Each structure stands twice: as C-alpha cells, then as structure tokens.
Amino acid sequence: MKTRAVRIYGENDLRMEEFELPEIKDDEILARIVSNSICMSTYKAVIQGARHKRVPDDVAENPTITGHEFAGEIIKVGKKWQEQFKPGDKFAVQPALNYKGSPYAPGYSYKYFGGNTEYTIIPQEVMELGYLLKYEGEGFYEASLSEPMSCILGGYHAVYHTESNNYIHKMGIVEGGKLALLGAAGPMGLGAVDYALHAERRPSVVVVTDINQERLDRAASLFTQEEAKKQGVELHFVNTAEMEDVPKELNDLVGGEGYDDVFVYAPVRELAEQGDQILGKDGCMNFFAGPSDKELSAEFNLYNIHYSPTHIMGSTGGNDDDMRESLKMSAEGKLNPATMITHIGGLDSAADTIQNLPGIPGGKKLIYTSIDMELTALDDFTKKGEEDPRYADLAEIIAKNNGLWSAEAEKYLLENFTK
Structure with missing residues (x-):
C-alpha cells in the first residue's frame, strides 16, 4: 500500500x-x-x-x-x-x-x-x-x-534521597515535601505541574518559576491554587525576573528550610545554580533540561553536597x-x-x-x-474561522474547554478536515 x-x-x-x-x-x-x-x-x-x-x-x-x-x-x-x-x-x-x-x-x-x-x-x-x-x-x-510525559515521569522517579549511616537510596520525590520547578512554565514544565498535583505521591508545596509573565499567567489559569488545595498541595507561580535575591526569596516561601526536590527545566547556568542554592538537607536537584552546548557548566556548593548532603543529578527520557x-x-x-x-x-x-x-x-x-x-x-x-467555518467550530470547542485541545476537538478535526 x-x-x-x-x-x-x-x-x-x-x-x-x-x-x-x-x-x-x-x-x-x-x-x-x-x-x-x-x-x-x-x-x-x-x-x-x-x-x-x-x-x-x-x-x-x-x-x-x-x-x-x-x-x-x-x-x-x-x-x-x-x-x-x-x-x-x-x-x-x-x-x-x-x-x-x-x-x-x-x-x-x-x-x-x-x-x-x-x-x-x-x-x-x-x-x-x-x-x-x-x-x-x-x-x-x-x-x-x-x-x-513519560520523560517527565521518569524525572520524578529518578530523583533520590538517602538515610544517614545507611547505604540506601530512596527513589522518587519526597512525599509531602517541598518541590521547586525552575524555568517551568513551558510545555514540559506544565506536564510536571500536572503530575505533581495528580500523582499518587505528591509534595505539600509546589513552587513554579519563570521569567515570562504571560506563560506564568497561562499556567496559573490551567492549574489553579484552588484545584491544588483539593489535592493537598500549596501551589505558587513566581516570576523571578525582578527579584534581587532569587534563592533567598524562593527559600522564604518555604520557611527558609530549602526544598526537598528541585527540577531545572531550562538549560541555563543561572537556573542550575539557583537550584543548588535552594536545596534543603538531603535535597535532590534534577537538571532535566537537555543542553545543546557541550561545554555548559555551573558552580555548585561542594560543602553542602558533602555535609548536608545535597544531590545533583540529571535524567533524560523515560x-x-x-x-x-x-x-x-x-x-x-x-x-x-x-x-x-x-x-x-x-x-x-x-x-x-x-x-x-x-x-x-x-x-x-x-x-x-x-x-x-x-x-x-x-x-x-x-481569526481563521472568519473565512472557513470549520475553524470557527473548532474555536468554539476549544473555548468551552478552557482554551485547550480536547478529544471533542480532535474528533471534529478528523471528521471534517481529513483528505
């Protein structure tokens, strides 16, 4: 054929x-x-x-x-x-x-x-x-x-925590812990928020950062604080663009104790260093974003890695x-x-x-x-619906679904646009 x-x-x-x-x-x-x-x-x-x-x-x-x-x-x-x-x-x-x-x-x-x-x-x-x-x-x-989505889930499953004086790695985020998603108002970050709120193992606090307010506003409209509260999660969307001391202000959101789990969703040195600086005791940072620059590097606090002990790792794929x-x-x-x-x-x-x-x-x-x-x-x-009523119909379906694609929209598309 x-x-x-x-x-x-x-x-x-x-x-x-x-x-x-x-x-x-x-x-x-x-x-x-x-x-x-x-x-x-x-x-x-x-x-x-x-x-x-x-x-x-x-x-x-x-x-x-x-x-x-x-x-x-x-x-x-x-x-x-x-x-x-x-x-x-x-x-x-x-x-x-x-x-x-x-x-x-x-x-x-x-x-x-x-x-x-x-x-x-x-x-x-x-x-x-x-x-x-x-x-x-x-x-x-x-x-x-x-x-x-499996790549996102793989990242959640790959982070780890330890026990003092025992050679044990406990895989996965800390249940009821504090989670930070840095540079995470893009598509993969949104998937990470969705999973954090609806997986069986959930944190108690999720802080999502970005420097694009429009993207943060869209994320906040998709995942409301009210919905998060129903899942037992305190949710914050934070624009770090104008912050004088990003690590301090992020740590202040969780009482200065630091975060149990941190994910970096953009391949930016500054974000990786911020992630390291907000880790709490036995905190784990997953540098999730895949850089194209083979020379990309960052400074991490080796004292904390040794004594706290904090963990720095990365994951790709699921x-x-x-x-x-x-x-x-x-x-x-x-x-x-x-x-x-x-x-x-x-x-x-x-x-x-x-x-x-x-x-x-x-x-x-x-x-x-x-x-x-x-x-x-x-x-x-x-706008395209002004010339082609099929697009207008799709726009109506999308609008009633909070601006999102849906099974109904897909069904209409396949029934009306297929060659």
Whole structure:
C-alpha cells in the first residue's frame, strides 16, 4: 500500500513524499498513524543528518521517517502477534528501543517506521521488547504526548534521597515535601505541574518559576491554587525576573528550610545554580533540561553536597513503565496532556514545523497525519474561522474547554478536515 511521509535525506533535507510500503512479515504489524507531536530532538536530527548518532550513514539512499511521539490504530497483525493484538487497537510506542545496544529508534533510523506518516510498519524488535503499548483512552493526542510525559515521569522517579549511616537510596520525590520547578512554565514544565498535583505521591508545596509573565499567567489559569488545595498541595507561580535575591526569596516561601526536590527545566547556568542554592538537607536537584552546548557548566556548593548532603543529578527520557503510567493516568482523566499543546497542523506542515521549530513560540506542535492543514496556533482558530467555518467550530470547542485541545476537538478535526 502507499503512504505519505516526511523523511530525512540528509542535513536540513526533509521531504514529504508518497511511496510504497512492503507487505508486512509474520513478526510485524501494519498501523495507521493518527497523531504525532513534534519534538526538539527531531529538529536536532534533521540539522545533523547522518552525523546524528541515530540517523544511518546511508540515509541519502535510504531515507528515514521522522517523528517518535506518535499514536494510532492497528490495521493488520502478523501471525506471531495475533493473540496479543488485533485490528482496531489504539496504541502508542516507547521509542527508546536500545535494542541489543543499537542506537536506532523510530523517528530517526527506520525506512518504514516513524510518526510523520499516514501508515507505518512496526518492526519485530518493538514487539519483542514489549514496547507496543495499548491505549484505552479517547483522544489519540493523549497517547502521542505520553512519550514526552513519560520523560517527565521518569524525572520524578529518578530523583533520590538517602538515610544517614545507611547505604540506601530512596527513589522518587519526597512525599509531602517541598518541590521547586525552575524555568517551568513551558510545555514540559506544565506536564510536571500536572503530575505533581495528580500523582499518587505528591509534595505539600509546589513552587513554579519563570521569567515570562504571560506563560506564568497561562499556567496559573490551567492549574489553579484552588484545584491544588483539593489535592493537598500549596501551589505558587513566581516570576523571578525582578527579584534581587532569587534563592533567598524562593527559600522564604518555604520557611527558609530549602526544598526537598528541585527540577531545572531550562538549560541555563543561572537556573542550575539557583537550584543548588535552594536545596534543603538531603535535597535532590534534577537538571532535566537537555543542553545543546557541550561545554555548559555551573558552580555548585561542594560543602553542602558533602555535609548536608545535597544531590545533583540529571535524567533524560523515560522507560516503558513511565509511558504505561502516563497512558493509564491520561485514560483515567488524572493527567491532561492537552495543557502542553499550542499548535495543530497537518502532515503537509510537518517538514516546515520541524525545520523552524526553535523559532515557533508556544508549546507542543501536534501533527495529524491524515489531513493537510497549515500549522495553526489554537489562539488563531477564531481569526481563521472568519473565512472557513470549520475553524470557527473548532474555536468554539476549544473555548468551552478552557482554551485547550480536547478529544471533542480532535474528533471534529478528523471528521471534517481529513483528505
């Protein structure tokens, strides 16, 4: 069968084209992709081409499909997997395969397997690892965003605390503790706030900082102090741009005792140093933001690390258990990944979106692969509705959902925009 896909041919060489998919083997699965959210790591792969560790050396002759944050529906199941999966099953895929030590992954390395395509072939290594994950929720966008959400969950699970005189690491944030999310009013930070408020293990205080008041105001409208209080959490959104002494003022919010857990969500030296300075006894800081500068460094208080003892670490990505937890919580309505989404587009807009991603403001850009549609900010649907009533209808659905994308909006889009 034929499919359209956006594929890498080399450095800054992305092409949307139609080509033939081969017949699946007995240990493979044919699937229809519905949605794929665009990740900055895809942009990094495109600008590097074959120099990227996950992009094959022969990509110019054997182009690979982009996109690894995808969700869809199974179309056909190879004989080997027919007892576990059936046509019509909704799914997401854990893309961090690390299959037998190989760096190859969907969205970077495969000729017929990725997210920015109408149809894809899920290979046997995904099946063997158990990384084809069923999804029971309503909206495909939630399953797409389970991949970035799994990275957030992985960060929460990776931090650790210790016991004096015992060689024990207790994994995860301190329950009932004090949590700071620095530089966290962007899409990943919003996901972190959502999880902090609705996971089983919750802090008693969450402080979210940023220097962009507009982003902080949006975050505060999505996660109100009243809602947080119902979850037993005291929630603060703080603009640090005008603070004279950021660490002192942040510590004053929690009685000067410091924070048990700190996450740094922007790759900025100053933020990392602030995070170190607000750690309390046995506090753990996770430098979550992935820098592109290999020389980025910061100063930390070694006295505190030795005697307090504070902990400095980093995490990247999540595992299949994190992704399963994200899928389950979304399906149960405990997480709302839509808070991360600010733009919607069709497959024809995916290439330009990827190549210009650093310059496009807002949060997550979500691509629906069965439609052609200019990448459009949710806030711009009303204006576009002046010429096309379909956009007006979508704007109305979004407005009644507190300005967020939703399963209802997705359903309308797929029914009215699909080619």
